[in-house]
Amino acid sequence: MERRLFERRELLFVLAAALAAVIWLLISRSGPGGTRAVVERDGEIVLSRELGGLNEPETVEIAGANGVTLTVELSRDGARVKEADCPDGTCRRTGLITRAGESAVCLPGRVVVRLEGPKTDRSLDAETY
Amino acid sequence: MKPMPEKSKARLPKGKRAILILLPLALVLAGLAAWQFAHREREYQLDSFAMGSYVQLTVWGREPEEGAAETVQRIEKLEREISWRRDGDIGKMNAQAGGEPVTVEDTGELLAELLELCERSGWALDITLGPVTRLWDFDGEPHLPDEKELEKALALVDYRKLSMDSEEYWYEVPTEDGYHLDCVGTKYHVSLKEPGMAIDLGAVGKGAACDEAAELIYREGISGMAASVGGSVCLRGEKPGGGPFRVSVRDPKGDQAGSLGVFELDGGYISTSGSYEKYFEQDGKRYHHILDPSTGRPAESGLVSVTVWCPPGMVARWPGALSDGLATACFVLGKTDGLALLESYGAEGLFIDENDVITVTEGLKDRFSLTAGGYSLGEAG
Numbered sequence: 001m002e003r004r005l006f007e008r009r010e011l012l013f014v015l016a017a018a019l020a021a022v023i024w025l026l027i028s029r030s031g032p033g034g035t036r037a038v039v040e041r042d043g044e045i046v047l048s049r050e051l052g053g054l055n056e057p058e059t060v061e062i063a064g065a066n067g068v069t070l071t072v073e074l075s076r077d078g079a080r081v082k083e084a085d086c087p088d089g090t091c092r093r094t095g096l097i098t099r100a101g102e103s104a105v106c107l108p109g110r111v112v113v114r115l116e117g118p119k120t121d122r123s124l125d126a127e128t129y
Numbered sequence: 130m131k132p133m134p135e136k137s138k139a140r141l142p143k144g145k146r147a148i149l150i151l152l153p154l155a156l157v158l159a160g161l162a163a164w165q166f167a168h169r170e171r172e173y174q175l176d177s178f179a180m181g182s183y184v185q186l187t188v189w190g191r192e193p194e195e196g197a198a199e200t201v202q203r204i205e206k207l208e209r210e211i212s213w214r215r216d217g218d219i220g221k222m223n224a225q226a227g228g229e230p231v232t233v234e235d236t237g238e239l240l241a242e243l244l245e246l247c248e249r250s251g252w253a254l255d256i257t258l259g260p261v262t263r264l265w266d267f268d269g270e271p272h273l274p275d276e277k278e279l280e281k282a283l284a285l286v287d288y289r290k291l292s293m294d295s296e297e298y299w300y301e302v303p304t305e306d307g308y309h310l311d312c313v314g315t316k317y318h319v320s321l322k323e324p325g326m327a328i329d330l331g332a333v334g335k336g337a338a339c340d341e342a343a344e345l346i347y348r349e350g351i352s353g354m355a356a357s358v359g360g361s362v363c364l365r366g367e368k369p370g371g372g373p374f375r376v377s378v379r380d381p382k383g384d385q386a387g388s389l390g391v392f393e394l395d396g397g398y399i400s401t402s403g404s405y406e407k408y409f410e411q412d413g414k415r416y417h418h419i420l421d422p423s424t425g426r427p428a429e430s431g432l433v434s435v436t437v438w439c440p441p442g443m444v445a446r447w448p449g450a451l452s453d454g455l456a457t458a459c460f461v462l463g464k465t466d467g468l469a470l471l472e473s474y475g476a477e478g479l480f481i482d483e484n485d486v487i488t489v490t491e492g493l494k495d496r497f498s499l500t501a502g503g504y505s506l507g508e509a510g
Contacts, residue, residue, distance in 0.1 A: 007144045043176055087270060088407065094379070099388060102377060105183040112176065112183055124391070125187060125368070128401045128436055129360035129379035 035100055037079040039072060040112040041065070049074050051115075064109020072113055079113050081106065099123050170352060170369040173197055179204040180338045181212075181268065182359030189369050192350035200345045204338045204358065210236050211330050211337060213259055219328050223259065227324030230292075237317025239337060240293060242447050243330075243454060247288040250458035250470055255422035259327025260285045267418040268331075271409040283425040290322040336400050336453025339363035343398075343449065361400040361453050373496075380501050381405040381433045381481055389481075390499040396441035398449040402456035403434035403481075421461050430463035436479040438493060443475055452476065464488060482507075 034052035038045055039062055047060060057075035059082065064070055070091065071083040078098035081091040086108040094104040100117025101124025117123055141149070173193035175186045179201055188197045210217035210233075218236040225231055243256050260282035264274035274282075295317050301309040321328070330337070335358045342356035346365040353366030355374055364374040373393040380389040381403055392399070404417035404427070421428040437456040439448040455476055459467030464480050468490065471478045477492040486507040489497050499506065 010144050010148065040176065043178070090407065093405065099377065101375075102388060103183070103185070107178075107182065110178055123375065124377050125355040125364070125374045126185070126357045126362040126376045126399075127360070127379060127388075128357070128362050128376055128399045129403065129406060 034117075035078075036116045037074050038112075038114050038116055040114070042110045047072075051076055051078070062109075062111055064106055064111040066108050066110075068106060068109030068111070070106055070109060070111055079115060080104065081113060084109070094129075101125065102127055172369070175201065177201045180208045180334055180358055182335055183357075184338070185357045186342065186345075187355045188345065188351060189353040189366070190351040196345050196348045196351055200342050200356070203341045203344065207338055207341045208334070211239070211334060213327060213329050213331075219330060222319055222321060223327045226321035226326045228320070230294075230318040230320035232316055232318050234314065234316060237293065237295065237319060238315065239330075239447050239450060240291070240317070240319060240328075241295075242445065242451065243333060244288060244291065244293070246451065246454045246458065249473065250455075250462065251466070252288075252422055253458040253461040253466075253470075254332060254454055255286055255288050256328055256330060256332075257286050257288050257291055257321070257326055258332075258420060258422055259329035260325060261420060261422075261425045262329045262331060263327070265416075265418070265420065267407050271407070271416070271418075273411050273416065279425050285323060285326050286422055286425070287326075290326060291328070292320050292322060294318045332402075332457040333450040333453045335359040335361040336398065337447060337450035339398055339400075339449030339452075340447045360406070361398070361449060363398050363449055364394060364396045366396075378436055378479065379403075382501075382503070389487075389501045389504070390497055392438070392493070393496050393498075394438065394440075397443070398439040398452040399436060400449070400453040400456045401434060401436040402453075402460045404460075405433065419457060419460050428461040430461060430467075431482050432460055432463060432467075432480055433483055434481045435459040435467060437471065438477045440475075440477065440492070445474075 034050060037049050037051055039047040041064055046062065051074060054074060054076055057073055060072045062070045062072055068086045070081050073080050073082045078096045080096045081104050084092050084106060086106060091104045091106040097104055097115055100115045103112055103114035105112050170189055170191060171193055173188045175197040177184045184201060184204060186197045186200060209215045211219050213219050213223055218231065218233045221231045247254050247256060264278055264282055265271060295315050297313050297315055300312055300314055302312050303309045338358040339356055339361045343363045343365050345351055345354055353368050356363045362376055373395055376392045376394060376399055377388040378390055402419055404419060407418035408415055417427045419428050420426065435456045437452045437459065439445065439452040445451050455471065455474065459470060459478060462470060464482060467480065471490060477490045479493060479497065480488040485504045487504050488507045
């Protein structure tokens with residue numbers, strides 16, 4: 001009688017192990033799907049939204065430091081500071097940010113709006129301006 | 130020749146033999162995987178406010194957290210020394226203008242590098258522009274200064290009246306084996322010759338902070354980093370998995386879209402000076418924050434923005450500060466003279482003029498891809 005490498009019972013274990021390995025690999029590979037907008041105040045995250053999940057633009061008011069209030073608009077296209085009552089308005093002039101790694105910063109209000117992408121495929125490492 | 134004796138040992142069934150072989154192998158593999166997990170390269174991101182701007186650090190390595198936190202502290206310490214608003218080295222020099230010199234070390238080295246840039250740029254940059262920048266107050270409440278006041282302030286601006294003597298000294302650094310190393314350091318005695326003069330390193334502060342951040346790469350367990358302080362960027366080491374760093378350039382016409390295009394770089398320092406970043410409007414005229422030291426007014430050189438790249442391997446003690454200072458100087462000089470200045474330093478750049486024409490130097494051409502519409506690419510030189 002020809003002997004097999006594994007008995008039938010043993011083969012079952014091997015197959016289960018292989019399946020577990022494949023599932024683990026799939027889980028560890030998949031990150032968050034799309035681009036996410038993150039709003040920070042003084043380094044703390046106050047808002048985080050998956051942009052792909054927005055069917056229509058969402059407008060949010062953010063109370064920053066030093067009495068500065070920002071109106072942030074989030075949509076499938078990206079994020080922008082729509083209105084800001086600070087003296088310089090630099091964040092508003094940054095316009096629409098569309099790629100992971102980009103940010104709009106309000107220094108007086110210490111508020112940052114930035115886009116994050118899936119970790120495995122981050123499109124930008126930095127931005128110069 | 131003897132015939133090989135026939136093997137007569139009893140053999141385990143093949144399945145059991147396989148398990149006996151595979152089990153230790155699996156254990157070894159699991160051990161390796163666990164070891165790799167513990168020592169794996171991680172990405173760590175730290176955001177903070179320092180040097181009057183937004184600081185973003187991305188660090189790759191086995192132990193990125195501690196180094197990143199330390200880097201932010203280093204930038205804060207540098208800010209104390211080089212900001213004219215604080216009471217560090219520069220604050221003291223300004224307070225003692227017209228009087229006794231101030232003795233410094235690192236700040237002196239930075240000033241030496243910048244004084245050379247002031248000279249080589251033909252006065253397109255002046256680090257003693259303090260009296261004028263305070264009048265415009267771009268970081269506070271920007272406004273058009275009074276004509277007479279501006280004239281008076283401008284008379285106090287002259288980097289050649291910043292005197293600096295240096296002296297070398299020896300000091301000992303103890304080694305682990307009980308001996309010591311003899312090291313040489315340099316002390317700088319810096320003074321401003323006239324009362325009322327003031328150093329303002331606002332044009333190079335963010336770049337200098339990038340130099341400070343760059344020290345992180347020498348820490349154990351760090352393999353790569355991308356640091357941005359305001360719009361100045363420092364790229365060191367390697368990303369896990371290799372490949373170039375990707376840095377986007379902000380579109381000067383920001384109201385339409387965020388990004389002009391993307392650089393793919395293997396390291397170095399990048400800074401941008403643009404008239405779109407800080408400005409105000411008064412009586413229907415727009416005033417931006419990049420001041421020409423010869424007039425004390427916003428530079429009018431036909432440019433909208435200049436981005437400078439100091440590539441890895443460039444001979445400079447403060448390449449980040451240099452990239453920042455070069456961007457400002459090039460903006461003031463205009464395209465033709467700016468290109469010549471960059472060439473003399475071995476730096477590369479991207480110029481955008483008022484007609485939406487983009488000029489990219491030879492060394493950057495293949496590393497830049499334009500993504501925004503409404504611009505055309507011009508020829509350098």
